[in-house]
Amino acid sequence: MSFHFKIESTPSQEIVQFSGTVDENAKFNDINLKQNTQLIIDMKNVNLLNSLGLRNWILWVKTLKQYTGGIFLRNCPNVVVHQMNVLDGFLPLHATVESILIPFLCDSCGHEFDYLATRGKDYKEAFDGQSEAVLMPLEQTCTKCGKIAEADIIPAKHFQFLKRRR
Numbered sequence: 071m072s073f074h075f076k077i078e079s080t081p082s083q084e085i086v087q088f089s090g091t092v093d094e095n096a097k098f099n100d101i102n103l104k105q106n107t108q109l110i111i112d113m114k115n116v117n118l119l120n121s122l123g124l125r126n127w128i129l130w131v132k133t134l135k136q137y138t139g140g141i142f143l144r145n146c147p148n149v150v151v152h153q154m155n156v157l158d159g160f161l162p163l164h165a166t167v168e169s170i171l172i173p174f175l176c177d178s179c180g181h182e183f184d185y186l187a188t189r190g191k192d193y194k195e196a197f198d199g200q201s202e203a204v205l206m207p208l209e210q211t212c213t214k215c216g217k218i219a220e221a222d223i224i225p226a227k228h229f230q231f232l233k234r235r236r
């Protein structure tokens with residue numbers, strides 16, 4: 071799937087939705103965003119990021135400065151969470167990770183589904199001497215067979231980004 075972006079503007083928010091593969095064709099400089107609002111970056115449909123795409127991404131996030139309402143990353147899939155955890159500079163400075171998609175797997179029936187984990191309810195970042203916290207249940211009722219499904223992640227690794235100091 072090739073790279074696309076879509077911008078939705080409201081008086082108080084700029085919402086940019088990315089989709090597809092973030093690679094050398096991801097031209098972030100073509101994205102024209104209003105400043106002095108709140109920036110929401112929706113990553114839900116990003117399915118892959120390669121090294122050239124990541125390079126473009128990092129150059130782009132460095133240019134994101136004047137968002138008085140803050141910068142929020144929304145619906146981050148595993149491929150994005152992975153980069154947050156391993157790649158310095160991936161997260162824009164002062165950005166908040168608003169929500170991430172956690173894959174769940176049911177051993178009984180093989181069903182896979184995503185759970186949307188949200189900041190504040192399901193996890194908290196380290197802040198002001200307080201350590202980070204993962205509050206979400208790592209077991210959920212399978213949406214297909216009703217048995218127990220488990221989060222298909224290693225929490226200590228997956229939530230590494232919560233340790234980041236801002």
Ligand SMILES: [Zn+2]
Pocket residue numbers: 176177178179180181212213214215216217
């Ligand atoms: Zn099941």
